[in-house]
Amino acid sequence: MTIQVSPSSISDSLLNRDAFLNGLLNQVTTSATTGWLQQLRDSAVKWVRHSVIPNTRNEEWRFTDLSLLKEVEFNSVDIKTLEKFQETALDVEIFSEVSHCLVFVNGIFAPNLSAITNLPPGLKIGNLDILPDAVAQEYLAQSEGTRDVFTTLNTAGLNDVAVVWVGKNVVVQNPIYLLFISVAGESAIISQPRCLVVAESNSQVSLIEEYTNRRGAEKAEDEVYFANSVTEIWVNENAQVSHTRVVMQGEAAFHIGKTAVTQAQYSRYSCNAVTVGGKISRHNLEILQTGEQTETTLNGLTVIAEKQLADTHSVLFLNHPHGVSKHLHKCIIGDRAHGVFNGKIFVPKHAQLTDAYQLNRNLLLSSKARVDTKPQLEITADNVKCSHGATVSQLEDDEIFYLQSRGIDRNNARKLLVNAFASEIINFIPVSPLREKLLKTVVSLTHK
Structure with missing residues (x-):
């Protein structure tokens, strides 16, 4: 006897394969306000329903066990919790040294806490409302590195977006501060901060992107929450973006973040990424070179202790000639903490005269501290200058x-x-x- 299975039934059998992921999806999805945004979210929802949470059998996640994350039942953001948030939780000293700031609480724009007035000509900062639909469609969720399960989950629940738009030939003198605060209520919550940065040709801007909790607040370190963040950065021709990314989460928090950067020819991008604390944290940094003679500088620092786990995965696609990249990542690991670093650089045959350098240095403060490090170079070009390495040491x-x-x-x-x-x-x-x-x-x- 032959059993016939229709294509539609096969598709249906692959839906909702992961109960935990489906539960997260149900918490973050709401109705959108515009047609194109709803279509974007619907497409992401379909993709997530066919996906599963990665486990240690997945090569990219084999050192990062998410079982602790899957033990928690996360709920959607409680509006009452947001209403109780006080301005006194903000760090006013940092605000005094930046030109403008955007504050998002649990992924939702807080205009009363932000400073977005007196903008110079050509600079736009705010949420998605400041961009025409046609422009937003061209950039939002269009980066090459935005098709993995957590990034797509963020797109599926897309609600509010921090937007920084730097026009042609505009030079922003002082840093712009993007502050994303997670505030848990009586139960664990999931928030999904989203950021879109576009630096048009010949522009220059410096960004500080910080993810934190209510530091100094009573029991803030014990709050359980999951921050699933995504940042897309477009560096157009001859533009320069200096990017600082700081993650300072509570001891019981989970943070998974994606930074997807697209660099056009002659552009310059630098990232200073610092991760401190959090029960489990991971940063996926993906950079795509779309033109020749780009410069990319990556500096990273991970500081963890107790039983924390912090994972940094970076991928740099140097697809054109005369690309220059320098990458230094450091880890300080104490107690029984576990650090992970995996850095990949791809240099295809036509990317001649590429100069790429990568080094991971690790400092273990305890005999029980652990690090798994894997710097990688995949080179098919024959006229390049590339090197990579890793060191593990103690005091x-x-x-x-x-x-x-x-x-x-x-x-x-x-x-x-x-x-x-x-x-x-x-x-x-x-x-x-x-x-x-x-x-x-x-x-x-x-x-x-």
Whole structure:
């Protein structure tokens, strides 16, 4: 007997394959206000319903176990919780050194907390309402790196978007601050911050993107939430974007973020990414070169302790000649924490005269701390200058002894060495109050 299965029944059998993922999808999907946005979300919903949460059998996730995430039942954002949020939770010192700021609470724009007035000509910042539909359709969710399960989940629940639009030949002198705050209520919540940055030709802009909780608030460190963020950055011809990304989440929080960057010819992009805390955090950084003679500079720092897990995956596609990239990522890992780094650089045959450098340096503060590092180069071009490497080390006894011989006690000697290791990355951050806050956090987290 032959059993015939119709294509429609096969498709139906693949729907809702993952109960946890389907539960998240049900929490984040709501009706949109415009036709094109609803179509975008509907397409993402269909894709997610055929997907599953990655596990350690997946090569890209084999060191990052999401079972703790799947144990939590997440709910949608509670509007009452947002109404209780107080302005006093904002860091006014950082605001004093930036030109303008956008504040989003649980992924929802908070105009009363933002500073978006007196904009120079050619600069637009706000939410999706500031862009015409035709322009938004051209850029939103159109990056090459936006087709994975968590990024598509973000698109499926697309509600509010932080938008920074820098017009042609516009030079923004001071950094623009994008603050995304997660506020949990009585139950665990999922929020999905979204950011779209477009730097038109010959423009220059500096961005600071921070993800945090209500630091200083009572029981804020115990709040359970899942921040699933996506940032798309378009660097057009001869434009320059300096990007600082800081993740400072609570000890019980989960954070998975995607940064998708598209670089046109002669453009320059730099990213200073710092991750501190969080039960499980992961940053997926994907950069696509669409023209020749681009410059890409990536600096990263991960600081974790206790039983935290932090994963950084970067992919750089140098598809055209004369591309230059420099990548330095550092990890400071204490107690029983687990750090993961996987950096990939692809240089195809036609990308001649490419100069690419990548190094991952890891500092283990405990004999039980662990790191899995995998820098990768895939080169088919024959006239390039490319190198990559990784180091794993501990604090050297002779270095500590040297400082002790100069009258510094052992505990302070360890602090100095850890701070020196972290400062190489933190010093790239353009705002001094944020640098100081990060250094204090590094000390507190690594010397509990």
